[in-house]
Amino acid sequence: MVMKVHGSVLSPPVLRVFAALCEKDLEFEFVFVEVKAGEHKKEPFLALNPFGQIPAFEDGDLKLFESRAITQYIAHVYKDEGTPLVCEGKPMATVSVWMEVEAHQFEPVAIKLQWELAYKPKLGKVTDAAEVEENEAKLAKVLDIYEARLSQSKYLGCDCFTLADLHHLPALTNLMGTQVKKLFDTRPKVSAWAADIMARPAWAKVSKVNKS
Secondary structure, X not given: OOEEEEEOOOOHHHHHHHHHHHHOOOOEEEEEOOOOOOHHHOOOHHHOXXXXXXXXXXXXXXXXXOHHHHHHHHHHHOOOOXXXXXXXXXXXXXHHHHHHXXXXXXXXXXXXXXXXXXXXXXXXXXXXXXXXXXXHHHHHHHHHHHHHHOOOOOOOOOOOOEHHHHOOHHHHHHHOOOOOHHHHHOOHHHHHHHHHHHOOHHHHHHOOOOOO
């Protein structure tokens, strides 16, 4: 049976799952969930994710939710397909650390900046300059740590591309289209890393996923 991803192509967590599947070159079916109509808060979607959030994922009789849990499942169960994405032994511990950093240090700040600088303008809402300033300062501190880390290895987890890097892609791509790009550009290692992972062929495929 073909794997299914339920959600919206406007959702960064959904795109995170797409990225993992494309890195693995795995076939999957995209099942559109009309968030504006509240389909994610009703059955049958709640049978897939009782919290009513996208994405939801199916692989045969296995049903999962939470994007990072889904990407880890894909990386481990389909480890012999496509890009490895995870490591064996001790290196995986470091990869796991940086996966946690993305989730708890980078993502919370990135979400706020995306809302203010990428989404609000499209919705005709006024950007909160104070909120942007506060979160740019927070992101700068995170990126200083990334700069130091990337001086020690090519990628965040190790010298090869892993989930620790992949998980950044949706938010990173959105931010690079805003004034926040300057925070990446002024840090050579971070800038090179961002350009590298955004140029991956699998990430290019994500935008071509069948939306029907």
